[in-house]
Amino acid sequence: MAGRLAILAGGGALPVALARACPDALRVVFDGVAHDLAPPTHMHRFERLGALFDWLHQQGVERVVMAGSMTRPPLDPAAFDAEMQTIAPRLVAAMQEGDDGLLRFIVSLFEERGFAVEGAYEILPDLTAAEGPIAGPSPHAGIARDAARAASILAALSPLDLGQACVVEGGQCLGVETLQGTDFLLDCTARTPEALRAPVGQRGLLMKAAKRGQDLRVDMPAIGPDTAAHLARAGLAGAVIEAGRVMILERERAIEAFAQAGLFLIARRL
Amino acid sequence: MAGRLAILAGGGALPVALARACPDALRVVFDGVAHDLAPPTHMHRFERLGALFDWLHQQGVERVVMAGSMTRPPLDPAAFDAEMQTIAPRLVAAMQEGDDGLLRFIVSLFEERGFAVEGAYEILPDLTAAEGPIAGPSPHAGIARDAARAASILAALSPLDLGQACVVEGGQCLGVETLQGTDFLLDCTARTPEALRAPVGQRGLLMKAAKRGQDLRVDMPAIGPDTAAHLARAGLAGAVIEAGRVMILERERAIEAFAQAGLFLIARRL
Known part of the structure; x- marks a missing residue:
């Protein structure tokens, strides 16, 4: 340009x-x-x-x-x-x-x-991600269902200018992002009573996406190396971000943080 | 019968x-x-x-x-x-x-x-509430806007079998009820950083309603005396419940708990 x-x-x-x-x-x-x-x-x-x-x-x-x-x-x-x-x-x-x-x-x-x-x-063309796996292991089979439910929830909330992210596990929603942001959502998820959590090995995901109508030039959702630490503390299996519409900040460090924590990171069109 | x-x-x-x-x-x-x-x-x-x-x-x-x-x-x-x-x-x-x-x-x-x-x-005809104030003071003027936003959020989530309650303050959503229940939602709200909260005097509300299609005979949302304690800890101004479709458990004790904590409790058709 x-x-x-x-x-x-x-x-x-x-x-x-x-x-x-x-x-x-x-x-x-x-x-x-x-x-x-x-x-x-x-x-x-x-x-x-x-x-x-x-x-x-x-x-x-x-x-x-x-x-x-x-x-x-x-x-x-x-x-x-x-x-x-x-x-x-x-x-x-x-x-x-x-x-x-x-x-x-x-x-x-x-x-x-x-x-x-x-x-x-x-x-910076590398700031967002094309569809596909970005870091960490392949997710377990149940993640497809969790991702589908998370996508439905974000789609329902998006017209209300709400729900840039949510957490789903075992088909159940464990949290919706509100004003306090993604790390707060993950910290609340971490407080979920153990009896309501899925067994380790079937743990859920964070899905993060842009809201419809969001001005991505000045307000694009982002994840980074810190997100991996919060996800790990929340006991989740990984994160799915919207392809092309979520920034990965400090990409190399973020990929390393996800991989080291054993968390998957995947971009998907929503 | x-x-x-x-x-x-x-x-x-x-x-x-x-x-x-x-x-x-x-x-x-x-x-x-x-x-x-x-x-x-x-x-x-x-x-x-x-x-x-x-x-x-x-x-x-x-x-x-x-x-x-x-x-x-x-x-x-x-x-x-x-x-x-x-x-x-x-x-x-x-x-x-x-x-x-x-x-x-x-x-x-x-x-x-x-x-x-x-x-x-x-x-028990007194288990739910007819439209109108139930306990505590009259809400401040900003509550009407918060209640309207909360009703929109619950309406958007209800078809997804989610969102029996949410917290709205200053027009912004501070939390959506998920699997962990209402008290957990309020306890998370209490952790919201002070910089994101409205000034005291303009604090927000919990809105609680039945989901569409919920079988109220065996699964009706409820509030009770403990709800007042959690609301107070969350620093909110009160609660709006759906008229006829939310139980008030231990009604006398609940009304007293709301009044003593200075919290309003109102039933409204949604």
Whole structure:
């Protein structure tokens, strides 16, 4: 794709991987948001988005990619530049729609100013997985039934903007991902009374997929090396992720973590 | 309703309440299953259902009600009577369908032999609740939105035989009931990181409802005094139950527990 790229970076390994893949990209970080990028980085403030837009245009940037974890920093309205003051009323409305609404709004701001907003998965082809086994052993025969039930549950919840993941074992649902995220779901699964669990050897799976209508450019579900540790603690047999629509963060380390824990990792079209 | 009644009792307060309401009913308990009934009780064995059916007919029983908690006792095939030996192949099939399938099968066995299977809620009119407030304070204004979202989630999951309850707060789902039950859901909710919770004063609710197609005669969702304790620990504002389709166990104690904890309890048609 043509045009200069800027990486708008939060914390974690993904912006680092993007910077490695695109050495000419500008590395933009934000005051109050932790990041792991090596220099040269350019620090900006959310309160001065107008200045950021101008600067990006001056640098010849035509494409932006937002990546990395970003907790909402406190905004100081007294520091707003003119553009931010114009934006403020719409910003307030977007913030009330939760994280999804806020992300959609931020994407629209960049697009209105002529930037193409790209997904990290478009720049790093290895970020998602093609259909097939990725790591670990072959699953036991009962997993096909569990996977079918998990897919039904995610499909039923997806129109409600809910259920990016669920746990199924022995045909029974042991958990649905809610606001607290995947690791929390797995930690709750680990607390399931033993009497309700399937025998070892017939343990269940985590299925993770994108919700319908989710903007994958800025909000793609992800698994990583830590997921393997949480799965192991939950006593599950492995994970199925949606092919092409779930990121594998730190892929090599993740594959090694799944394999070492004896957990399967499979991508499947849903 | 005409005909003599037998209470087939497991543990807990519900069979006791039925026995109090129906002093002429026969009290049938099972070898290996704890119960709280006062004498006279009649002990039977699951291995000798044929003998139980014969005995019930001899006693003039025409109606049965199954109530109380009943963990599956181990069955000794060597002790099966002739009728149980005939039943065994269908029993094996039913057991593989999980608790729901097993209950449906047991109901069908009694019906095939001419017994009417009644629900405890048909005998104890106060067991469920009519639409309206039941206990505790009036909910804050935001609860209407949370209740609407919770109802959508339960409606989406119900066709999948899942989601007898969920927790919603600030418009966001904090948990869906799965195999582990309502108290487990509330205990997981209690572990939600504080940063994801709504401010005190805008806390959310538990909604509990029957699944579509659920056989309410033998498997009606329930709340009780303990639910209030778990709700309080989860930091929620109260509970909404489906009018007419959720039991309130130990109603007086439950109402007192909700009121004392400052939790609302409301019944609503869904």
